[in-house]
Amino acid sequence: MAKHDPHLDLLFHALSDPTRRMMLNRLAKGPAPVTELAGPSGFKLPTILRHLSVLEEAGLVSTQKDGRVRSCAFQPKALQPMTDWMDDQRKLWEGRLDRLDDYVTKLMKEREK
Amino acid sequence: MAKHDPHLDLLFHALSDPTRRMMLNRLAKGPAPVTELAGPSGFKLPTILRHLSVLEEAGLVSTQKDGRVRSCAFQPKALQPMTDWMDDQRKLWEGRLDRLDDYVTKLMKEREK
DNA sequence: TGTATAGTTAGCGACATGGCTAAGCATGAT
DNA sequence: ATCATGCTTAGCCATGTCGCTAACTATACA
Numbered sequence: 001m002a003k004h005d006p007h008l009d010l011l012f013h014a015l016s017d018p019t020r021r022m023m024l025n026r027l028a029k030g031p032a033p034v035t036e037l038a039g040p041s042g043f044k045l046p047t048i049l050r051h052l053s054v055l056e057e058a059g060l061v062s063t064q065k066d067g068r069v070r071s072c073a074f075q076p077k078a079l080q081p082m083t084d085w086m087d088d089q090r091k092l093w094e095g096r097l098d099r100l101d102d103y104v105t106k107l108m109k110e111r112e113k
Numbered sequence: 114m115a116k117h118d119p120h121l122d123l124l125f126h127a128l129s130d131p132t133r134r135m136m137l138n139r140l141a142k143g144p145a146p147v148t149e150l151a152g153p154s155g156f157k158l159p160t161i162l163r164h165l166s167v168l169e170e171a172g173l174v175s176t177q178k179d180g181r182v183r184s185c186a187f188q189p190k191a192l193q194p195m196t197d198w199m200d201d202q203r204k205l206w207e208g209r210l211d212r213l214d215d216y217v218t219k220l221m222k223e224r225e226k
Numbered sequence: 227t228g229t230a231t232a233g234t235t236a237g238c239g240a241c242a243t244g245g246c247t248a249a250g251c252a253t254g255a256t
Numbered sequence: 257a258t259c260a261t262g263c264t265t266a267g268c269c270a271t272g273t274c275g276c277t278a279a280c281t282a283t284a285c286a
Contacts, residue, residue: 004131016125017274018117021198028205035232045233047275054273068232068283076206079199085134086192092141093189130244148262158263160245167243181253181262 007059008081014058015082019043020051027061027074034070120172121194127171128195132156133164140174140187147183 014020023037038048052072055061059078063070127133136150151161165185168174172191176183 004135006131008134009129009131012125012129016122016129018119018122019274021121022117024202025205028202028209030209033232043274044276046235046277049234050274065233068281070233074206076202079202082195083199086196089137089141089189089192092138093187096141096143132244146262156244157246159247159265162264163244178263181251183263 005081005085008085010058011060011078011082014054014060017051017054019048020055023048023051023055024060024074027072028076031071031073034072037072118194118198121198123171124173124191124195127167127173130164130167132161133168136161136164136168137173137187140185141189144184144186147185150185 015024019041022041026032026037026040034045034048034052037052038045041048052061052063056063060075061072062075063072065071128137132154135154139145139150139153147158147161147165150165151158154161165174165176169176173188174185175188176185178184
């Protein structure tokens with residue numbers, strides 16, 4: 001339950017852009033070089049490269065250069081902190097419901113008197 | 114499998130800020146007025162109000178004014194598109210592994226000849 | 227060696243974001 | 257009626273983001 005995790009900032013920010021999500025979508029099917037990643041997007045290479053670096057900084061993609069080609073690969077584990085955060089939220093929320101339940105139960109008991 | 118869902122943009126963007134996540138954390142425990150939401154953050158009210166409107170636009174928080182107090186409530190259902198997106202990614206990823214599996218199987222069969 | 231290919235870097239412009247102060251408005255308490 | 261409270265709006269400033277072009281480097285191929 002980190003108070004404010006900078007990594008979550010990077011992660012959510014990385015996912016907040018449709019182009020980056022499209023790139024991830026492609027990479028989830030398997031590794032690809034930068035050019036193929038840019039292909040269907042309609043954007044220029046420098047733009048794609050910038051998006052790629054955002055994805056890398058978030059840990060969502062790892063890249064490796066082989067000759068003149070940079071191969072990019074999806075890193076699904078990077079999504080874990082996100083699911084963890086969601087679990088935390090859910091627990092808080094359910095805790096709230098429990099407390100509401102306790103409250104109602106208490107009210108019922110009061111009535112019985 | 115929406116090609117590019119603008120709502121996901123809003124959702125991920127809303128979650129990419131630590132202050133907003135802190136606000137959600139508070140709200141997951143139960144509704145709160147704006148001032149209480151601002152309290153522990155150290156930020157001024159207008160700043161918090163701006164964050165609040167971002168959360169509202171993402172559907173994560175609903176607010177309602179009662180007298181001069183605005184009560185804010187967490188909307189957990191708003192997180193659904195996010196989990197849906199993650200499921201999509203996971204399916205793609207697992208599909209990839211399956212194809213890899215098929216490939217290996219095929220290689221093995223080739224060897225048997 | 228020369229040329230095409232794949233990526234990279236620098237830097238520009240438009241716009242969004244995140245913080246603030248100052249001033250305003252509406253409601254509750256006295 | 258007055259004052260305190262809780263929010264709201266307008267607007268400023270610094271910084272970040274997202275797209276681009278132009279120019280560059282590095283590898284493959286002929």
